[in-house]
Amino acid sequence: MLKSLRWRSIVALAAILGAVIYLIPSLSGELPAWWSSFLPKDAIRLGLDLQGGIHLVLEVEASKAVESHLERVVEELKRDLREDKIRYLDLKREGLRGVNIVLMRSEDRDLFMDIAAAGYPDFEVESVPDRDGKPAFQLVLDAKARDRIKKMAVDQALETIRNRIDQFGVSEPDIRPQENNRLLIQLPGVKDPKRAIALIGKTAQLEFKLVDEENSVEEALEGKIPPGDEILYQVTMDPKTGRQTKIPYLLKKRTALTGEYITDARVQIDSQYNEPYVSLSFDARGARIFEQITEQNIKKRLAIVLDNKVNSAPVIQDKISGGKAQITGRFTMDEARDLAIVLRAGALPAPVKIIEERTVGPSLGRDSIEKGFKSVLIGGAIVILFMGIYYGLSGLIADLALILNMVFIMAGLAFFSATLTLPGIAGIILTIGMSVDANVLIFERIREELRLGKTSRAAIEGGYAKALVTILDAQVTTLIAALVLFQFGTGPVRGFAVTLSIGIVASLFTAIFVTRIIFDYLYVQRNMKKISI
Amino acid sequence: MQFIKPGTNIDFTGKRNTAFVFSGLMILATIFILIWRGGPNYGVDFSGGVVVQVKIDQKTSPADIKEALRAVQLEDSIVQGFGDTDASEYLVRIRKIDVELTGLSDRVEEALKAEFGKGVDIRRVEMVGPKVGDDLRQKALFAIFYALLFIAIYISGRFELKWLMSIIMAISLAFVVYVASRFGISVTWLILVALIVTLGLCLFLNLKYALGAIIALIHDVTITVGAFALTDREISLSIIAAFLTIVGYSLNDTIIVFDRIRENVRRFRRRPFEQTMNVSINETLSRTILTSSTTLIVVLALFILGGGVIHDFAFALLVGILVGTYSSIFVASPVLLIWEGKFGKRSKKRGD
Numbered sequence: 001m002l003k004s005l006r007w008r009s010i011v012a013l014a015a016i017l018g019a020v021i022y023l024i025p026s027l028s029g030e031l032p033a034w035w036s037s038f039l040p041k042d043a044i045r046l047g048l049d050l051q052g053g054i055h056l057v058l059e060v061e062a063s064k065a066v067e068s069h070l071e072r073v074v075e076e077l078k079r080d081l082r083e084d085k086i087r088y089l090d091l092k093r094e095g096l097r098g099v100n101i102v103l104m105r106s107e108d109r110d111l112f113m114d115i116a117a118a119g120y121p122d123f124e125v126e127s128v129p130d131r132d133g134k135p136a137f138q139l140v141l142d143a144k145a146r147d148r149i150k151k152m153a154v155d156q157a158l159e160t161i162r163n164r165i166d167q168f169g170v171s172e173p174d175i176r177p178q179e180n181n182r183l184l185i186q187l188p189g190v191k192d193p194k195r196a197i198a199l200i201g202k203t204a205q206l207e208f209k210l211v212d213e214e215n216s217v218e219e220a221l222e223g224k225i226p227p228g229d230e231i232l233y234q235v236t237m238d239p240k241t242g243r244q245t246k247i248p249y250l251l252k253k254r255t256a257l258t259g260e261y262i263t264d265a266r267v268q269i270d271s272q273y274n275e276p277y278v279s280l281s282f283d284a285r286g287a288r289i290f291e292q293i294t295e296q297n298i299k300k301r302l303a304i305v306l307d308n309k310v311n312s313a314p315v316i317q318d319k320i321s322g323g324k325a326q327i328t329g330r331f332t333m334d335e336a337r338d339l340a341i342v343l344r345a346g347a348l349p350a351p352v353k354i355i356e357e358r359t360v361g362p363s364l365g366r367d368s369i370e371k372g373f374k375s376v377l378i379g380g381a382i383v384i385l386f387m388g389i390y391y392g393l394s395g396l397i398a399d400l401a402l403i404l405n406m407v408f409i410m411a412g413l414a415f416f417s418a419t420l421t422l423p424g425i426a427g428i429i430l431t432i433g434m435s436v437d438a439n440v441l442i443f444e445r446i447r448e449e450l451r452l453g454k455t456s457r458a459a460i461e462g463g464y465a466k467a468l469v470t471i472l473d474a475q476v477t478t479l480i481a482a483l484v485l486f487q488f489g490t491g492p493v494r495g496f497a498v499t500l501s502i503g504i505v506a507s508l509f510t511a512i513f514v515t516r517i518i519f520d521y522l523y524v525q526r527n528m529k530k531i532s533i
Numbered sequence: 534m535q536f537i538k539p540g541t542n543i544d545f546t547g548k549r550n551t552a553f554v555f556s557g558l559m560i561l562a563t564i565f566i567l568i569w570r571g572g573p574n575y576g577v578d579f580s581g582g583v584v585v586q587v588k589i590d591q592k593t594s595p596a597d598i599k600e601a602l603r604a605v606q607l608e609d610s611i612v613q614g615f616g617d618t619d620a621s622e623y624l625v626r627i628r629k630i631d632v633e634l635t636g637l638s639d640r641v642e643e644a645l646k647a648e649f650g651k652g653v654d655i656r657r658v659e660m661v662g663p664k665v666g667d668d669l670r671q672k673a674l675f676a677i678f679y680a681l682l683f684i685a686i687y688i689s690g691r692f693e694l695k696w697l698m699s700i701i702m703a704i705s706l707a708f709v710v711y712v713a714s715r716f717g718i719s720v721t722w723l724i725l726v727a728l729i730v731t732l733g734l735c736l737f738l739n740l741k742y743a744l745g746a747i748i749a750l751i752h753d754v755t756i757t758v759g760a761f762a763l764t765d766r767e768i769s770l771s772i773i774a775a776f777l778t779i780v781g782y783s784l785n786d787t788i789i790v791f792d793r794i795r796e797n798v799r800r801f802r803r804r805p806f807e808q809t810m811n812v813s814i815n816e817t818l819s820r821t822i823l824t825s826s827t828t829l830i831v832v833l834a835l836f837i838l839g840g841g842v843i844h845d846f847a848f849a850l851l852v853g854i855l856v857g858t859y860s861s862i863f864v865a866s867p868v869l870l871i872w873e874g875k876f877g878k879r880s881k882k883r884g885d
Contacts (some may be wrong), residue, residue: 027813049842057665093570100712105535123621166860182567193658194639202867203688232829252782253567254883259821294864309767329755329774341723353662353663354635354660354662354736355662355665356661356665357638357659358657358658358660359638359658359659360656360657360661361654361655361656361657363588363654363656364586364656364842365768366868367840367844368842371838371839371843372839372840372843374838375831375834375835375838376834378838379830379831379832379833379834380831380835382830382831382834383827383831384825385825386826386830389534390534390536390823392534396867402748409851409875422843423774423843423846424844425843426835426839426847426850429827429831429832429834429835430778430831430832430850432827432831433824433827433830433831433832434782434785434824434828435736435829436823436824436827436828437785437820437824437827440820440824440827441789441825444820444823446817447539448539448816451539469792470788470789470792473691473788473789473792474784474785474786474788474789475785476687477684477687477779477781477784477788478778478781478782478784478785480680480687480781481680481683481684481685481777481778481780481781482778482781484672484676484679484680484777485680485685485777485778486675486681487676487679488672488675488676488771489672489676490669490672492770492771493770493771493773493774494779496771496774498779499775
């Protein structure tokens with residue numbers, strides 16, 4: 001008896017010490033250097049519902065990425081065909097499927113097939129019935145390539161958004177991909193959720209397009225848009241009245257220059273009007289293209305288009321070398337800064353749609369923590385008092401087990417790097433109630449044994465032995481429920497499952513192992529005769 | 534100190550007919566209320582939509598807030614007081630899913646700030662698009678389904694100590710459900726199928742304790758859902774979590790009573806089953822009342838002090854614990870009695 005008691009006490013104390021070590025980073029602000037080097041140093045993480053923050057699920061419209069890819073293939077094919085002097089009647093994208101081509105001359109058929117086979121491995125060439133005697137083909141994008149493009153779009157979107165968030169400055173962001181082309185983004189402690197969300201969701205596609213100076217905007221608005229042109233609008237809002245005005249521009253559809261050539265974007269302040277603007281720098285190739293455009297189109301207007309909306313359309317005064325341009329507009333400092341971030345980080349390869357958003361303000365987070373802990377303290381205090389009154393000294397032993405349970409749960413959270421959520425606090429509270437159950441089962445059995453006339457030692461042994469199976473049984477069913485919840489649950493529900501599971505395991509340990517040590521010490525070792533139970 | 538004197542002998546089994554009537558009434562009431570309310574009140578988690586929790590530092594009312602929302606065509610949103618009555622917090626719920634959901638919360642904020650000035654504090658926003666709503670519904674249903682499956686397996690194995698039987702049960706269940714799912718049946722029906730198959734298997738394989746436990750479970754969850762429907766509370770993801778916890782807790786309770794019944798049946802083979810059952814319930818009464826009381830105390834603390842966000846969750850637990858305790862004594866055990874009455878001779882032949 002003596003030997004096993006010593007062993008068991010050592011095990012119990014070691015477990016408690018371990019738990020306390022895991023808890024200390026959460027309780028104290030500063031850890032001494034020698035601690036951080038090899039002892040655990042992570043504090044318990046608080047969930048978004050306790051810390052405040054944003055939870056977003058974005059869906060990347062990956063099919064748009066496939067569309068853009070096909071459009072690019074159309075342009076490439078046009079260039080290749082021109083090089084080989086193959087004339088075509090029709091060359092355009094068909095939905096998400098592929099590209100339709102009609103050649104001018106039947107003699108070009110073989111040459112075309114060679115070009116297609118050599119230069120476009122992702123496509124299958126399908127012969128389509130001749131159109132008016134002219135050879136017609138459809139280049140069909142093969143399924144693997146399509147999936148690859150979609151996946152790349154999601155990966156790129158992930159990186160771009162991560163980039164933007166890094167520049168925005170959030171501590172401990174959590175960005176990860178999910179099935180079905182979705183991205184999960186969690187940003188704890190964000191003070192201005194609207195700005196953050198706008199920053200993330202902006203496609204930020206920057207394009208430079210020439211204004212069609214020859215045709216009239218008014219005529220185009222009536223329905224006759226000249227081939228190769230499109231109408232885009234500049235949307236301005238009067239800050240005083242809040243009214244929006246839309247000014248139409250007739251632009252050449254072909255993009256002269258895109259934002260992928262931008263190496264830097266900075267916020268500068270215009271000295272004359274004291275307004276912020278964004279200054280862009282292009283890379284060498286972009287600078288050369290920009291130089292060409294401005295050289296060939298002096299006195300014409302070049303529209304700066306952001307996400308298909310015209311930002312401005314200044315007149316090109318002179319050839320611009322050196323690759324620098326400006327984007328102006330009535331920006332606030334924040335707006336300018338965010339635009340610079342988004343241009344620096346790059347455009348999203350496809351638009352993203354917010355399909356789930358949960359934002360908790362910091363004030364609610366604080367309130368929830370306060371209220372949660374108040375409930376734990378008061379509920380726990382009442383139970384502790386009650387146990388002491390009902391079971392006497394044994395009740396106090398059970399109370400000690402209860403307090404140890406709390407310590408173990410919190411340490412468990414730190415150990416598993418799990419997050420504490422508001423339902424998690426509810427889980428802790430539930431554990432208080434249920435861990436008492438294990439002790440009650442044992443104590444009631446001990447009382448029964450005593451009534452049968454057994455000695456203290458025998459009663460204790462009998463009580464523990466008979467109650468053990470029942471305790472295990474009962475807790476296992478709740479554990480099953482908790483594990484299922486963990487598997488299928490999202491953030492806050494998972495937090496609940498975690499605290500409940502850890503709580504159950506901890507209460508099994510304290511009720512069966514730890515309290516037994518104390519009982520054995522008092523009634524066997526010290527040989528106290530009468531059990532206070 | 535003792536609440537229940539040893540040797541107490543309340544006639545629980547004698548009162549079982551009253552209990553049946555009572556339970557039957559509650560379940561009928563639940564069905565009636567559900568029909569009346571047009572189904573359970575699904576929160577935005579499952580139905581999609583936007584919820585904005587806002588705190589306004591002026592004295593106002595839901596009607597005023599709805600008026601303020603007229604400016605952005607959202608005056609038909611549901612506005613409710615939230616939390617303590619003096620906290621001036623409100624919940625604005627917009628359940629349209631045909632409208633573009635992103636930006637709705639901004640419009641709400643703008644409209645409220647225009648009407649009530651700077652004292653508007655947006656405490657929480659939840660927006661769930663229709664696709665995500667569907668996904669969450671699926672997840673919740675699968676969680677319920679798997680929990681049911683594992684618990685059925687565990688009960689049959691543990692209770693009857695017939696692990697072979699429980700493996701058979703698991704395989705048959707999985708098979709039947711697989712076949713059903715090939716017919717493209719939705720998850721809700723799958724759960725119902727699973728339940729029916731489980732009950733059938735219990736009957737067929739002579740698993741009387743498992744049967745009692747499962748019937749008690751169904752009883753508990755149904756009545757809790759009814760309580761929610763009665764008080765028009767929303768069913769969200771965390772409420773589903775509460776339901777599963779109630780399942781675990783109720784089972785917990787039932788197992789303890791059943792273990793005692795079995796122990797006593799072994800000891801007093803000659804006594805009539807009804808008497809043994811009654812004695813067992815009385816013996817475990819002390820523990821049952823104690824555990825339920827302590828758990829209720831803490832959940833009550835959460836219910837009263839925990840704040841609005843966790844309030845409904847605490848309510849579910851409160852109802853569940855009360856009903857779960859009641860069902861172990863007045864539903865699960867009487868089922869055993871009926872079984873013994875009908876099939877008792879058969880199982881005696883098998884030497885149970």
